[in-house]
Amino acid sequence: MNINSDFSQKAVINTSGLVWNLSPVSGIERKYLDRIGDEIARASSLVKYSPESSFTEHTHGGGEEILVLEGRFSDEHGDYPAGTYIRNPPNSKHTPYSKEGCILFVKLRQFHAQDDSIVKIDTTTAKWHPGLVSGLSVMPLHEFDGVGTALVRWAPNTIFNPHVHPGGEEIFVLKGVFHDEHGSYPAGTWIRSPRYSKHAPFTKSEGALIYVKTGHLNNLL
Known part of the structure; x- marks a missing residue:
């Protein structure tokens, strides 16, 4: 799958006009922004978790960056309300879920190989x-x-x-x-x-x- 995969070109998407696409896991849907690959992909997406939905445990070979836009996102390491910024470094793994539902901005497999720090920031309280x-x-x-x-x-x-x-x-x-x-x-x-x-x-x-x-x-x- 290739979506906005020519990085020499400008891409502009009003995401309110995009449809949600089903993922392999029930209750989790995605809006594709750019993507190179199928289920294992270099990708930027919006991801929606329905209430009481969960994703299977998985490893992020190239890292994962998340900004929680709405609701509350969770995994075995903690709970992350709207406004939380998260970086899970290359080869980290987790089992994410959402009890109340959430919408995330997610970037996958875009880290430098040596960028191995875990980052969690509550942007509603962090300093400007x-x-x-x-x-x-x-x-x-x-x-x-x-x-x-x-x-x-x-x-x-x-x-x-x-x-x-x-x-x-x-x-x-x-x-x-x-x-x-x-x-x-x-x-x-x-x-x-x-x-x-x-x-x-x-x-x-x-x-x-x-x-x-x-x-x-x-x-x-």
Whole structure:
């Protein structure tokens, strides 16, 4: 299965318009964002657990990154409410489930082989730092080998400088509406921009909260 697998091309998906696809496990469904492979795949997806659903124990050969968007996600190591950011390193394993149901943003098999730290952050209480321009706040989530992941909070009517992303950029809009000269992206929009893409982002009266990853497309060279 190949979905948005040409990483030299920009991809924009308003996920509210995607259908949920059945997984091999009853009660768990997925919306595909990008994917190379079948059940064992390099993939970015939204994953929905129905209440009282569980997935079989499995190992993440290339690591797993999760942002809990709604509900409560759980495994044998703990419970993770909405707003939790999780990194399970390469060759980690777990048996995930959800008692009340949840929706996750998930990236699979995209870690550097030496990126072996376990990360669990409650983004509802973690510290925000001032951004590079007025109206911008940043919550760093992870950094390794030139790949950075963060939440970025945009106050209404914030304008950022035009800039280039040599290693590419990926955005998932969590709240509000994010804008640049190429378009407007409401909550639920996923954007993947290729290496050396450039833009001049801004917000209007709604403001925005976005998940951002940069530098990761260099790994595909």
